[in-house]
Amino acid sequence: MGLFDTPELRAFRSDVRAFIARALPQELRAATCAGLHLSRMQMAAWQGILGRQGWGAPHWPAAHGGPGWTALERYVFEEECAFADAPPGDVLGLYLAGPMLIAAGSAAQCARYLPPILNGTEFWCQGFSEPNAGSDLASLKTTARRDGDMWVIDGTKTWLSSGHYADMLFLLARTDRQAKPQAGLSMFIVPMSTPGLKLDPILTIDEGHSVNALFLDDVRIPADHLIGQENRGWDYAKDLLARERVNNAQAPRTKADIVRLDAMARTLCDAAGKPLIEDPVVRRRLSTLTADFLALESAVLGVIGRQMRGGEPGPAASTLKIRGSELQQRVTETAIALLGTRAIVLTPGYGGGPCDAAASGWIERHLFRRVVTIYAGANEIQRTIIAKSILGM
Ligand SMILES: Cc1cc2nc3c(=O)[nH]c(=O)nc-3n(C[C@H](O)[C@H](O)[C@H](O)COP(=O)(O)OP(=O)(O)OC[C@H]3O[C@@H](n4cnc5c(N)ncnc54)[C@H](O)[C@@H]3O)c2cc1C
Numbered sequence: 230m231g232l233f234d235t236p237e238l239r240a241f242r243s244d245v246r247a248f249i250a251r252a253l254p255q256e257l258r259a260a261t262c263a264g265l266h267l268s269r270m271q272m273a274a275w276q277g278i279l280g281r282q283g284w285g286a287p288h289w290p291a292a293h294g295g296p297g298w299t300a301l302e303r304y305v306f307e308e309e310c311a312f313a314d315a316p317p318g319d320v321l322g323l324y325l326a327g328p329m330l331i332a333a334g335s336a337a338q339c340a341r342y343l344p345p346i347l348n349g350t351e352f353w354c355q356g357f358s359e360p361n362a363g364s365d366l367a368s369l370k371t372t373a374r375r376d377g378d379m380w381v382i383d384g385t386k387t388w389l390s391s392g393h394y395a396d397m398l399f400l401l402a403r404t405d406r407q408a409k410p411q412a413g414l415s416m417f418i419v420p421m422s423t424p425g426l427k428l429d430p431i432l433t434i435d436e437g438h439s440v441n442a443l444f445l446d447d448v449r450i451p452a453d454h455l456i457g458q459e460n461r462g463w464d465y466a467k468d469l470l471a472r473e474r475v476n477n478a479q480a481p482r483t484k485a486d487i488v489r490l491d492a493m494a495r496t497l498c499d500a501a502g503k504p505l506i507e508d509p510v511v512r513r514r515l516s517t518l519t520a521d522f523l524a525l526e527s528a529v530l531g532v533i534g535r536q537m538r539g540g541e542p543g544p545a546a547s548t549l550k551i552r553g554s555e556l557q558q559r560v561t562e563t564a565i566a567l568l569g570t571r572a573i574v575l576t577p578g579y580g581g582g583p584c585d586a587a588a589s590g591w592i593e594r595h596l597f598r599r600v601v602t603i604y605a606g607a608n609e610i611q612r613t614i615i616a617k618s619i620l621g622m
Contacts, residue, residue: 241302245309252278253315262314264590264597266437269352269394275316276349285347286323293331293339294347300533304481311485321391322346322353324476325469326399329416333457333465338418342397354395356386356419356443357466363388364610366401367410367463371445373402373417380417380455382425382448388604392428392441395421401462414462418454425449435596473605474546475536478553480522480529486560486594487518493567505567514563518556525552544618547611554601554608561595 257275260267279285287303289295298306310317318324327346330338345351362369371384382402392398398419405413419426425448431440457465494506494515505511529549532542542549565572572591602608616622 238301238305242305242309245306246313248282249309249313249315252282253313257316258314261316262590264593266439267316272316272319272352272394273349276319276347279318280348285349286318286327288324289327289331289343289347293327293343300530300536304530304533307481308484311481312488317482319346319349319352319391320473320476321355321395322351325355325473326353326397328472329399329456329465329469332468333416333461335453337453338456342418345396351396352391352394353397353399354389354392354421354441356389356398356400358388359385360387364607366466367414369401369403369414371400371402372406373404373415375404375452376449378452379449380452382417382419382445382450384445386443386445388431389428389441389443390439390604392421392443393430393438397421398443399456401466404462405460408460411463413460414466415459416456416462416465417450418456419448419450423448423450433597434599435593437593437597439597468541470606471542471546474550474611475529475532475542477601477605478525478529478549479557479601480526480553483522483553483556483560484526486557486564487515487522490518490560490563490567491515493564497567497571511567514566518559518563521552521556521559525549525556528552544614547606547614548619550605551602551608551611551615557598557601561591561598564591565595 254274257267257271260271276285283294284296284306286293286295287298287306291297309315323346327343330342334342342351346353356371357366357369359369359371369384371382371386373380373382375381382400384402386400389395389398398421400417400419401414402417403413404415407413421428425446427444427446429442429444430438431442432438433440456462491506494511495504497505499505499508506515528545532545532549536542568591572595606614
């Protein structure tokens with residue numbers, strides 16, 4: 230399935246593979262393979278190992294601690310992590326907060342907040358959505374008002390991924406009620422230990438705790454916790470959401486999943502004892518997934534290449550988000566179809582046996598991935614963006 234099989238990339242890949250084989254603790258590999266939500270300690274352990282190797286933030290500029298890899302090297306690294314069942318990095322710090330601070334934050338903010346993200350000692354969460362402001366984010370009602378050298382924030386946020394183990398929150402709040410909705414928003418850094426914050430867990434369909442509601446009552450933060458300029462928050466949020474959509478295509482993890490499905494179809498047999506792969510319907514389903522994946526992969530690489538040359542993903546991010554998220558759901562649906570009731574037996578979280586590289590963890594993945602067509606901007610909204618920005622409708 231390799232599209233870019235040059236000797237240099239092969240050598241790079243083998244270095245990365247050897248490092249992961251040496252450095253990744255078995256307990257972390259097993260938890261990732263089982264599709265479980267990882268604890269803060271588990272996430273921090275792997276991020277610390279990568280940070281010490283200088284690989285903590287593959288896509289950050291070298292000046293801010295990135296390893297200086299090309300887009301392809303970064304992609305190969307992510308693929309190797311996926312195939313080895315290494316935990317995914319802290320998306321909120323590494324992919325959202327960090328790049329936003331690099332683009333819009335002050336030098337002092339970068340110096341204070343970037344190193345702990347790299348080393349896995351500080352975690353972030355994202356406070357954009359509100360009970361009545363998800364797709365229509367610009368209608369959000371949380372306010373921030375200036376009081377001397379402090380900002381005072383009041384409101385309610387919801388769906389905060391990882392909020393229960395985050396140290397820091399980046400938050401979008403209304404600073405000008407007279408301006409039109411998008412023009413009156415600003416972005417803030419809020420330490421999660423600030424008095425006036427109350428976090429409530431939200432349990433999801435996979436029976437995991439990964440998201441939370443947050444209530445902010447007279448939360449006071451110093452004036453220098455504003456990111457960039459006052460009332461420019463919508464611009465920073467738009468850039469951040471575009472990055473989030475590219476990341477949400479999750480091409481390397483989907484590639485590893487498809488290889489796993491193929492292995493499963495070769496090992497598992499039907500009631501008559503015939504390997505599933507011999508069934509033409511199964512073969513057709515796997516080949517269609519593989520073909521659709523290759524189309525996604527080449528589109529993702531195109532956008533990553535553009536970003537590395539200083540360009541923006543633009544509306545293409547919406548197409549990647551739609552295709553990538555739909556593919557992730559089709560992959561788990563195929564796994565459940567292949568496994569049938571065996572999916573339950575092979576899933577540790579549901580009382581099943583030890584992790585099996587090909588066949589375990591599919592129920593957790595299948596249930597949690599209902600969300601991938603919703604978060605980072607629901608797919609219906611992405612279709613409207615494409616209609617307007619690409620098709621000119
Ligand atoms: C597990 C999970 C984790 C999340 N993590 C975070 C997080 O860390 N931080 C954060 O800020 N947010 C987070 N979100 C929130 C997420 O971004 C929102 O759920 C998403 O933007 C949709 O908003 P909503 O839930 O309010 O649904 P709504 O906006 O109410 O949409 C409901 C349905 O109506 C459709 N719809 C709405 N408007 C239109 C329209 N104009 N045209 C066509 N269809 C439309 C939507 O597509 C959707 O199908 C998370 C959500 C989930 C479920």
